[in-house]
Amino acid sequence: xxxxxxxxxxxxxxxxxxxxxxxxxxxxxxxxxxxxxxxxxxxxxxxxxxxxxxxxxxxxxxxxxxxxxxxxxxxxxxxxxxxxxxxxxxxxxxxxxxxxxxxxxxxxxxxxxxxxxxxxxxxxxxxxxxxxxxxxxxxxxxxxxxxxxxxxxxxxxxxxxxxxxxxxxxxxxxxxxxxxxxxxxxxxxxxxxxxxxxxxxxxxxxxxxxxxxxxxxxxxxxxxxxxxxxxxxxxxxxxxxxxxxxxxxxxxxxxxxxxxxxxxxxxxxxxxxxxxxxxxxxxxxxxxxxxxxxxxxxxxxxxxxxxxxxxxxxxxxxxxxxxxxxxxxxxxxxxxxxxxxxxxxxxxxxxxxxxxxxxxxxxxxxxxxxxxxxxxxxxxxxxxxxxxx
Numbered sequence: 001x002x003x004x005x006x007x008x009x010x011x012x013x014x015x016x017x018x019x020x021x022x023x024x025x026x027x028x029x030x031x032x033x034x035x036x037x038x039x040x041x042x043x044x045x046x047x048x049x050x051x052x053x054x055x056x057x058x059x060x061x062x063x064x065x066x067x068x069x070x071x072x073x074x075x076x077x078x079x080x081x082x083x084x085x086x087x088x089x090x091x092x093x094x095x096x097x098x099x100x101x102x103x104x105x106x107x108x109x110x111x112x113x114x115x116x117x118x119x120x121x122x123x124x125x126x127x128x129x130x131x132x133x134x135x136x137x138x139x140x141x142x143x144x145x146x147x148x149x150x151x152x153x154x155x156x157x158x159x160x161x162x163x164x165x166x167x168x169x170x171x172x173x174x175x176x177x178x179x180x181x182x183x184x185x186x187x188x189x190x191x192x193x194x195x196x197x198x199x200x201x202x203x204x205x206x207x208x209x210x211x212x213x214x215x216x217x218x219x220x221x222x223x224x225x226x227x228x229x230x231x232x233x234x235x236x237x238x239x240x241x242x243x244x245x246x247x248x249x250x251x252x253x254x255x256x257x258x259x260x261x262x263x264x265x266x267x268x269x270x271x272x273x274x275x276x277x278x279x280x281x282x283x284x285x286x287x288x289x290x291x292x293x294x295x296x297x298x299x300x301x302x303x304x305x306x307x308x309x310x311x312x313x314x315x316x317x318x319x320x321x322x323x324x325x326x327x328x329x330x331x332x333x334x335x336x337x338x339x340x341x342x343x344x345x346x347x348x349x350x351x352x353x354x355x356x357x358x359x360x361x362x363x364x365x366x367x368x369x370x371x372x373x374x375x376x377x378x379x380x381x382x383x384x385x386x387x388x389x
Contacts (some may be wrong), residue, residue, distance in 0.1 A: 012065040012102040020077040021064065025086045026072040029110065032085040032117035034059065035105065039074075039092030042125035042148075043103035050111025052177055058109050060088050064163040065102040075101060084117065089286025104146040109136060115158075121145065130155060137200070141176075149186070160196040169212070177255075180206040187212040187236070194220040194227055213237045215261070221245030221383050226273060230252045233260075236280045238281075241265045243379040246369065250274035257281045259309075265287040267379040272296065274381075283307055285365070291374055292317045308365040310356065314374040318354025323347045325369045330360075 035045065066072050074093040079086070083131055092101035103126075109116065119141045121128060127148035136155045143150065145165040145291035155161060160178040160331040163170055177197025181188050185244045186209060194203045201358035202225045207214055213236040232239055237260040243268070244251055250273050261284045268275050269291040275298045279286050282305040289312040292298045298317055302309045315334070323330040323346065330347045332339075339349035351371055360367040 012067045012374040016072040029384045030086040034087045034120040037090040037123035040100040049132040189215045218242040226251035239263045244268045254278045267291045300358040303361040318352040319356025323360045331368040
């Protein structure tokens, strides 16, 4: 945040042109692209797929402003072409000072190309936006940005998407085998389409921030190996809705925050495999609703401190329940219940016969577990219609 404020105060305003600030290349020969900015730089990167007067050449176009006239002598653009990768490097002054260069960079991919290699963006104090990418698929996309937002209408990669920034938000619609969204002091708001990864591993979804919220809608109905998903923040609310489809491996989903609420919804009724779900917070409540996979092992933990915990499970859950709190009450509602311990602040028993486990832990607030009859499955509906987000 401090860096962004300094940048506004010392906004470079002298426009300059340097050699190679417009670079064209053939994506057939160089399907991978790397943009790197070094020095005291701030700016914007915009990615566009095609125009009406499309050619078969991709273009990187950079417009540059400097703070002082003599700064222009220290600005250079270097190009390299190696291992099917076009590397575009913007170099600026590195002496003491704040943001001697401001750049606006446009990366334009011809409409005739719909599948490319890797995209790597590495630049300080730089934002990333895109448009018209609905029919463009990368193998992998990686960003190493800072102090600026990432806002993408749609981005797809066959293998992985790893977007990193700081002190700002990440938002958009993303489709890939592995998805990693990481920032700090900024929210994450995204719709995720999780596919089977090209590397053969189980699909991994990671979202991480601090002092801000996470809002996710995750469609993993087409993955055959389930997902491993971790969502982490501090002092921010987490809201997650997830759909799982038939899979060959178990799925593990973890959600952790502090001083804020968790709202968690999962339709795993179509998975046919084991499932483990963990929700943890403090000084706030948890509300979790899970359509569990029939006849499969399920392990659920919902844990808060000084906040209420409510978990809703479908009747397909067969196994043990354990509720504990202090200075408040515990409640279990549903049919086919057997209790071994039934006290105000502790309830243990089982729902039908089985090995599954659900545990609710809190303090100074209530814990409530509900078993309900399964209704229509949103995951099944999405599978039937082959819908994307």
